[in-house]
Amino acid sequence: DKGTYPYYMLKEIDEQPAVMRKLVQEYFGDNDVAKIDEKMLKDMAEADHLYIVGAGTSYHAGLVGARIFEKLCGIPTSVHISSEFAYEQPLLSKKPFFIFLSQSGETADSREVLVNVNKHNWPSLTITNVDKSTLSREATYTELLYAGPEIAVASTKAYTAQIAVEAILAQALGVYMGKQAAKDFDVKHQLGLVANGMQSITDSKKKIEEIASRYLSKVPNAFYIGRGMDWSVSLEAALKLKEISYVQAEGFASGELKHGTIALIEDHTPVIAIITQDRTAGLTRSNLEETQARGASAITIVSRHLAQEDDTFILPDVDEVLTPLLSVIPAQLMAYYTSLGKGLDVDKPRNLAKSVTVQ
Numbered sequence: 001d002k003g004t005y006p007y008y009m010l011k012e013i014d015e016q017p018a019v020m021r022k023l024v025q026e027y028f029g030d031n032d033v034a035k036i037d038e039k040m041l042k043d044m045a046e047a048d049h050l051y052i053v054g055a056g057t058s059y060h061a062g063l064v065g066a067r068i069f070e071k072l073c074g075i076p077t078s079v080h081i082s083s084e085f086a087y088e089q090p091l092l093s094k095k096p097f098f099i100f101l102s103q104s105g106e107t108a109d110s111r112e113v114l115v116n117v118n119k120h121n122w123p124s125l126t127i128t129n130v131d132k133s134t135l136s137r138e139a140t141y142t143e144l145l146y147a148g149p150e151i152a153v154a155s156t157k158a159y160t161a162q163i164a165v166e167a168i169l170a171q172a173l174g175v176y177m178g179k180q181a182a183k184d185f186d187v188k189h190q191l192g193l194v195a196n197g198m199q200s201i202t203d204s205k206k207k208i209e210e211i212a213s214r215y216l217s218k219v220p221n222a223f224y225i226g227r228g229m230d231w232s233v234s235l236e237a238a239l240k241l242k243e244i245s246y247v248q249a250e251g252f253a254s255g256e257l258k259h260g261t262i263a264l265i266e267d268h269t270p271v272i273a274i275i276t277q278d279r280t281a282g283l284t285r286s287n288l289e290e291t292q293a294r295g296a297s298a299i300t301i302v303s304r305h306l307a308q309e310d311d312t313f314i315l316p317d318v319d320e321v322l323t324p325l326l327s328v329i330p331a332q333l334m335a336y337y338t339s340l341g342k343g344l345d346v347d348k349p350r351n352l353a354k355s356v357t358v359q
């Protein structure tokens with residue numbers, strides 16, 4: 001039920017703080033340590049490589065998760081688009097562990113990969129919103145997203161729930177493996193900060209709507225740029241804009257622009273920079289300035305401690321590995337308002353189904 005909301009997507013964007021709190025409740029309860037199956041942690045700790053597999057938004061959540069697993073657990077982690085992995089399987093390590101990300105648990109491309117994984121008896125985990133879904137039943141282990149039903153075709157709360165669950169798992173696994181980086185990371189407390197931060201962003205919809213209508217509603221194309229995790233989020237941000245507002249959008253590694261793509265920048269091309277990582281903030285800013293010098297309209301989504309006077313959206317500070325949970329929210333809302341402003345059906349964009357059960 002949409003209640004008083006005009007579209008499910010807006011309701012689902014607004015539910016994200018509650019989903020973060022629910023995840024903390026479900027995974028930690030009153031404890032400081034997450035409740036995770038020890039047998040699974042053992043299988044993961046024994047792996048020499050984690051393979052994350054997903055499609056669309058779930059693939060994008062995997063890109064963020066891989067960085068968290070590598071940082072907290074020190075296990076090499078790669079991320080794969082399921083429709084590619086199924087037919088162009090890379091050379092695998094000796095002891096692989098597979099993590100399937102799927103909101104629905106029914107995506108055919110991902111199922112195809114799991115069938116093959118099971119043929120080899122490799123251990124696997126499905127992280128999904130739907131208990132007893134096919135991917136959940138067929139994997140060795142399941143962890144749930146607890147996001148509640150996601151109705152809008154454009155995935156929002158499943159993306160942030162996926163990243164949060166990856167962070168909870170990576171922290172638990174890192175601690176299990178005795179890694180200091182994981183012991184130092186208070187994921188439970190941080191997710192509380194994230195929930196409050198999300199709330200403050202969703203409370204500032206007016207400004208986001210204005211920026212969307214001023215910069216995005218009349219243009220044929222736009223760019224999201226960033227480095228590292230910010231680049232991963234820029235891919236998801238661009239997908240949101242494409243799928244519901246039909247703006248041709250590209251998420252781009254900001255340092256790579258000058259190697260060709262900057263040729264596309266014209267007067268008033270929106271370039272939205274995501275800046276949340278200390279090490280790369282200055283570099284992304286100079287890349288953004290290079291586009292401005294060629295006429296781009298610059299918009300910024302920046303963590304508070306990195307903010308400068310003219311920045312557009314300022315995000316509350318949280319641990320660096322969790323900034324995607326906040327930086328994606330203005331992007332989700334800009335896509336929503338651009339679509340709404342164009343009079344499109346936000347929840348049911350053309351040519352798309354919620355769950356893609358064909359290959």
Ligand code: M6R
Pocket residue numbers: 055056057058101102103104105106107110153154155156239243354355356
């Ligand atoms: O149910 P899944 O997470 O496996 O779905 C994967 C993609 O089809 C899905 O994320 C799709 O990209 C969304 N429409 C994006 O908003």
